[in-house]
Structure formats: structure tokens, C-alpha cells
Amino acid sequence: xVILTLLTLTVSGAFFIMVFxxxxxxxxxxxxxxxxxxxEVEIDFEQLQRIDEVIPLIExxxxxxxxxxxxxxxxxxxxxxxxxxxxxxxxxxxxxxxESPIFKPRLTAxxxxxxxxxxxxxxxxxxxxxxxxxVGDEIIIxxxxxxESRWTVVGLVFDLNGRDQNTAxxxxxxxxxxxxxxxxxxxxxxxxxxxxxxxxxxxxxxLVAFFDARxxxxxxxxxxxxxxxxxxxxxxxxxxxxxxxxxxMAIVGSMGLCGTLSINVIEPRGxxxxxxxxxxxxxxxxxxxxxxxxxxGLTSWLLALPIGxxxxxxxxxxxxxxxxxxxxxxxxxxxxxIWLGIVxxxxxxxxxxxxxxxxxxxxxxxxxxx
Numbered sequence: 400x401v402i403l404t405l406l407t408l409t410v411s412g413a414f415f416i417m418v419f420x421x422x423x424x425x426x427x428x429x430x431x432x433x434x435x436x437x438x439e440v441e442i443d444f445e446q447l448q449r450i451d452e453v454i455p456l457i458e459x460x461x462x463x464x465x466x467x468x469x470x471x472x473x474x475x476x477x478x479x480x481x482x483x484x485x486x487x488x489x490x491x492x493x494x495x496x497x498e499s500p501i502f503k504p505r506l507t508a509x510x511x512x513x514x515x516x517x518x519x520x521x522x523x524x525x526x527x528x529x530x531x532x533x534v535g536d537e538i539i540i541x542x543x544x545x546x547e548s549r550w551t552v553v554g555l556v557f558d559l560n561g562r563d564q565n566t567a568x569x570x571x572x573x574x575x576x577x578x579x580x581x582x583x584x585x586x587x588x589x590x591x592x593x594x595x596x597x598x599x600x601x602x603x604x605x606l607v608a609f610f611d612a613r614x615x616x617x618x619x620x621x622x623x624x625x626x627x628x629x630x631x632x633x634x635x636x637x638x639x640x641x642x643x644x645x646x647x648m649a650i651v652g653s654m655g656l657c658g659t660l661s662i663n664v665i666e667p668r669g670x671x672x673x674x675x676x677x678x679x680x681x682x683x684x685x686x687x688x689x690x691x692x693x694x695x696g697l698t699s700w701l702l703a704l705p706i707g708x709x710x711x712x713x714x715x716x717x718x719x720x721x722x723x724x725x726x727x728x729x730x731x732x733x734x735x736x737i738w739l740g741i742v743x744x745x746x747x748x749x750x751x752x753x754x755x756x757x758x759x760x761x762x763x764x765x766x767x768x769x
Contacts, residue, residue, distance in 0.1 A: 408699035409706070411648040412738050416707025417714045418645055419734030422638035426631060427729045432557055433627045437465075437501030438588035440623070442508075442606050445616040447583040460609060462592050465501055468492030470574050475541040476567070478530060479549065488530055488539065490567045492520075494574035494584070501590050504568075507725050509534035509554030518548060520575075524555040524681045525564040525723060540567075547578050557725050559630040559737045596624045606716050629711035634724070650745070689747060696746030700739055704712055708735075 432510040442457075450468045457466040472494075475487045495502045520540070532538055534552055541547045551567070554646050558566045575581050589606070591598045599622040607617050667713070712728040719726035 405695055405699050407651060409702040411645055412703025413706035414702055415645045415738045416703060416734050417711045418641045420639060420640045420711040420731040421715050421718060423731035424726050424729045425634045428726045429627060429631050432505050433623055435504040437503060437590055438623055438627045439591040439594060440589040440602045441621045442617060443619045444585045445618040447580060447585050450582055450584055457587060457589060460605055462598050463589055464592050465590040467496050467499055467588055469586045469588055470571055470584045471586050472542060476538050479537055479539055488526055490563055491565055492567050494571035495568050499571045501588055504556040504585055507557050511554060514571055517573060518550040519553045520550045521556050521568040522552050523558050523564050523566045523738040527555050581705055671700060692746045692749055696742045699744050704735060
């Protein structure tokens with residue numbers, strides 16, 4: 400009974416530490432991904448604007464560190480030689496400056512865009528997986544304004560933005576040349592002096608009011624922190640479900656601990672009688688059983704530490720592969736101490752009923768028990 404209870408609590412603890420590290424690792428990975436895109440505020444104009452006129456205006460505003468303009472276009476992509484239903488995939492194509500101080504995405508394969516690249520794209524790894532293409536492959540991109548053209552995939556990125564994670568990135572000059580909109584764009588990406596939500600919202604409100612006053616109509620705006628929180632919420636559902644499973648396992652373990660200690664109260668009644676006979680108070684007897692429960696809980700915690708910490712990296716990477724998320728492992732050592740608090744609380748609660756029962760056994764009753 401004791402071994403089974405100890406095993407259940409140990410497994411629960413190890414799993415809790417792994418899940419806690421998974422949640423922390425996912426959060427840190429999402430932070431890294433969004434930091435790679437660099438912008439804190441996005442402003443979308445209703446009409447194309449001249450890049451060389453808009454950028455100086457934005458960089459003159461409060462709390463703005465850097466600003467650049469991007470081109471957004473919806474397009475269709477397919478593999479050369481494929482035709483018919485299901486051969487085309489929707490892309491959200493973004494034209495970005497090739498030597499941008501803001502755009503430094505996390506690559507999962509290949510390289511960044513080069514100023515000398517012609518028809519080159521960085522492809523979101525999710526849509527690349529759907530299409531079955533990789534670095535070095537050619538794809539056909541169909542732009543509604545200009546028709547079909549061949550592009551080479553030079554890198555894969557992980558981007559949580561965009562509908563269905565179907566983004567692709569190309570040099571803005573190349574894309575604008577194809578579209579016939581050289582030197583113009585309608586989307587502004589702004590990097591603030593700090594990354595706080597308050598600063599981002601302040602920049603957003605200031606720029607919207609500034610351009611409205613200049614009769615440059617803004618179609619929409621967004622801040623990166625809100626996008627980041629929305630992306631985090633998607634993965635939090637999974638980690639919360641795993642955490643609930645862990646807590647349920649821990650509750651089962653604490654129930655087993657309660658049952659084990661209850662049996663230990665019934666069987667050694669003679670020992671309780673001896674303790675009573677030599678002057679042990681009810682409080683002393685209760686502390687004995689509470690201490691026994693705590694000892695089992697702490698032992699399970701010590702056993703869970705090496706298991707949870709050593710298996711954590713493999714668990715995070717395996718789970719990331721299952722859900723197609725390139726998670727990096729970040730050890731969440733504070734989860735170890737949180738589990739210690741949980742296991743202490745559960746051990747005390749599980750010990751309370753047996754300890755209370757032991758304190759109610761009289762000397763005569765315990766010595767007469769066979």
C-alpha cells in the first residue's frame with residue numbers, strides 16, 4: 400500500500416514538473432517568435448502611401464524607435480505541374496524590407512531573404528508542410544493583379560500570425576515591382592521604445608489620431624501584445640488540460656495516502672495505547688500520523704525531481720512535434736517549489752482524518768484491541 404501510494408504521488412509530481420516546464424517553455428518560445436517579428440504596433444491605411452513620406456512622419460512621433468512599411472497581398476500558391484481541385488493553397492504574402500532592423504523571424508530551415516534575391520520567399524512552415532515543399536523548392540504564386548510567377552523557397556519560418564498560419568514573406572521591392580506599386584505600401588510596422596502594453600496602446604492611439612488629423616484614413620490598427628496573448632491562449636488550453644490531469648492524479652494519490660494512514664491507525668492500536676500510557680497527548684498522537692503522511696509526500700517529491708527535470712526536455716520537444724510547434728525547452732524550476740507546496744498541502748489534508756481518528760482512541764480501547 401505504501402509503495403503504491405508513493406509511486407502514484409511520485410508519478411504525479413514528475414508529470415506536474417514536466418507539464419509546468421512545458422507551459423513555461425511554450426510561453427518563452429512564443430515570446431521569442433514574436434520578438435523575431437520586432438514590431439509592437441501595426442497601422443493599416445485604406446489607400447497606398449508613399450513610403451519615403453510616411454516613415455519620417457511616424458518616426459517623429461513619441462515613443463517610436465523604428466518604423467517601416469510592408470505590403471500585404473492575398474495570393475494562391477501551388478507546386479509546378481499540379482492542376483485541379485486541391486492543388487492551390489491560399490497565401491498571405493507580405494513584402495518586407497530585406498535588411499529590416501525589425502523583421503528578424505525565427506527560421507526553422509534555410510536562410511533569411513537577401514537584398515540580391517529576385518523571386519524568393521520565406522514560407523510559413525505550416526503551409527509548407529501542407530504543400531509538401533521545403534528549402535530550395537520552387538512554387539508558383541498567383542497574384543490576382545499580375546498572374547502567375549515562379550518563386551524559390553529560401554527559408555521556412557514559424558509565424559503564429561495570419562489566418563491558418565499561411566504567411567509568406569518576400570522582398571518588398573521585388574513584390575512592389577511585380578504589383579506596379581514601387582515605393583508605396585499601406586501597412587506600417589512600428590517598433591516602440593519599450594515593449595509594455597501601455598506604450599504600445601499609446602503609440603497606436605497617437606498614430607491613429609495623427610493620421611486622421613492629416614486626412615490619411617486608417618483602416619485598422621493592432622498591437623503585438625494582444626496578438627501574442629491570443630496565440631498563447633491557443634496553447635494554454637492544451638497545457639491546462641494536462642495540468643488538470645496531473646492534479647487529478649495527485650488527488651488520487653492523496654486519497655491513497657489517506658487510506659494507507661487509516662489502515663495504519665486500525666492495525667497498530669496497541670502502539671497507540673503504549674504511547675497513551677506513557678503520557679502522549681492527543682496532539683502528540685496526531686502529529687505522529689501527520690508526520691508520517693508528510694514524510695511520504697516529501698519522499699515522493701524528492702523522487703519526482705530527477706524524473707521530472709530529466710524527462711522535461713524530451714517531453715516538451717515530443718509534444719511540440721505532435722502539434723507542429725517548434726518549442727524550445729526552458730526549465731521552470733519554480734514549478735518544483737509549487738509542487739512542493741501542493742504535495743505538503745495534500746499530505747496534511749490526507750493525514751487529517753487518520754490523525755483525528757487516532758487521537759480519539761482511548762488507552763483502554765487500544766490496549767484491549769487484538
